[in-house]
Structures are given as C-alpha cells and as structure tokens.
Amino acid sequence: MPMDILLLLKELEGTFDTDGWWPAETPFEVMVGAILTQQSVWEKVAQVMDVLKGRGLMDVEPIAECDLPVLEDILRPSGFYRQKAFRVRYLARHLQERYASDPLLMLSGDLEKVRNELLSLPGVGNETADAMLLFAGNRPKFVAAAYVSRIFDRVGIYRSEGYLDLQRFIETGLPPDPVTYRSLYAHCVHLCKTMCRAKPRCDDCPLAPDCSYGLRR
DNA sequence: ACCCAGGTGGCCC
C-alpha cells in the first residue's frame, strides 16, 4: 500500500496542534533560534533566549554590538556556544549593515537569491536557511530535516539521497504553501520525538503499523 | 558510561 505525501499529511494533521510550533515574537527571534537550536534541544534554546530578552538583547542592534564573551556566556547552555555567539552576532551585523536591521527586508526578496545569501552566512546551512525562510519569512521553502527523512523513509514514501533531494521531492509533491510546509515539518518532528523515540513500540502512533521507525535509524 | 540533540564547516579522498 504505497503512501504519498498528501495521504501522509492527511494522516498526521490534527494529531497534535502545530500552532506555536516555533514560538517567537519577531522574525529576528526566529532567525536567532534557528541557529541556536542546531544540535540542541528547544528547552535550552528557550532558556537562553529568555536571558537574552531579559537583558534587552533580543534585537538586531544590541546583538550586533554585543561583546562576544558576553554573548558566549549567555549561550553556553545551548551548546557549541562559541560558534553560535559569533554566528548570531554575524547575522545581526549583516542585517544591520545591509537591511537597516529589518529581517523581513532581507527575507522578502527573490526566494532563491535570499536563500543563497543566507547560505553565505557562517553557521547557516540548508536546514537553517530554510527554517529562517519558512518560519521567519513565511516563505514557501520546506525544511527537509533529518526527522522528515526518517519518517519518509520508514513509511516507505521516499528514500532520499540527501537534504536537497528530499526537499525537491516534497516541494514538487505539495502546493508551495508555507502553512502546508510548516504543518508537515512540525508533524514529522513531533512524531519522531514523541512516538518513535520515546517508546520501544509505536502502537499509539498514527503511522502504525506501517511505520517501522522503532527499528532505529 | 553511553547516546542523543529541531547542523555546519573544514578537510580528505
């Protein structure tokens, strides 16, 4: 029984509320979070971002002008704190110098051009760039994260040969709609975290019994 | 003690 993307999405939608999946008050906060969450857990990201906010640093100019050691000290709990401090500040300085400190000014341009510009920033690879486009800019770019790859693989929809390959497969199989992209992405990640990883068996998973994620990745 | 986490970049072949 072959499963396609739309069927999977229909299967997943409504299984949990994706509203507020990427909590943030501003596009800049999303962009910072996209860097901080790399190889980390959201609880730690939220924790350090609270500190940033408490110190009035959660904005382009304050970050751009912040001393590295200060930033490093705040970011420590989220891991890779030295690189992340440099990269977050680099991003802020880029926005300040080129876009009058307005993230949406940058994110609203030609989709592929913006994407390439994001990729040129230190610490911004495919997934981070796409997360910024989708969740900060509300642009139709799918975030083809490892979780998504695992779900698509295990359910038998598609075995991808890499990030861009999976992204292309999904983007050509769905309408270019940010809401749809966000929903599929959030459901895949949520599914892996709550069902596949948390339990030895996936009996309560909406994908059971077809999904064999429990066999490990 | 081990494994994982909402990746990226640099180096090697």
Next chain:
DNA sequence: GGGCCACATGGG
C-alpha cells in the same frame, strides 16, 4: 560528491 571529524553543553 560522499565520509569523517570537531564543535560543547545537558539530559535521559
């Protein structure tokens, strides 16, 4: 273009 590795802290 793929396969390793460092990057770092914190929680299960």
